[in-house]
Amino acid sequence: MMGAGKTTVGQILAAQLGYGFVDTDAVIEQLTQKSINQIFADEGEATFRQIETKVLSEVCAYTRLAIATGGGIVLRRENWSYLHYGLIVWLDIPVEQLYSRLAEDNTRPLLQDPDPIGKLRSLLDERRSLYAEADLHITPHPQDTPEAIAAQVLEAIPSVLKAGAGNRYGRV
């Protein structure tokens, strides 16, 4: 979800793995020379989602790369074929915590709403079953730092790799 820490934790994880790091939102902003807010305002969410899929389709093929996506990447079924090139991590953070992190942040167009916490709740309700399709489900404690959460992800990765012989993560 927005505010879960994908961008922050993803960078730490990449550094610890010795991987490169890409944030799909940052790539979209570079490509379009517009902020995410501007894209939503000028062209709408549907156009943003099209660009997001195109960017994901390009970055997913790289090895030794940690990718932070936007929280809405799960919405398009097509995106899952790209996500599954890698190991998908769900950072599951309670809505109250997401809200406290994003309350002063105006860079999330979907939260420019009279009831931002209600909006976060409804987005999570709509998306929870999609996030649950991730390979790893991480539920940090409220006080965990981004470093601690990255460590939890690293620690949990072997459990996925061992999940089946001949698994598809041989090249991760």
Ligand SMILES: Nc1ncnc2c1ncn2[C@@H]1O[C@H](COP(=O)(O)OP(=O)(O)O)[C@@H](O)[C@H]1O
């Ligand atoms: N574990 C954490 N504890 C406290 N604040 C955090 C934590 N992880 C991220 N944040 C803060 O929450 C906000 C959203 O983080 P971000 O990485 O942009 O999330 P996302 O990319 O999932 O939307 C940022 O201000 C970030 O500094």
Ligand SMILES: O=C(O)C1=C[C@@H](OP(=O)(O)O)[C@@H](O)[C@H](O)C1
């Ligand atoms: O959840 C979403 O639909 C979105 C999440 C944002 O990214 P973060 O999850 O990094 O905040 C960004 O892609 C856009 O504002 C839409």
Ligand SMILES: [Mg+2]
């Ligand atoms: Mg982000």
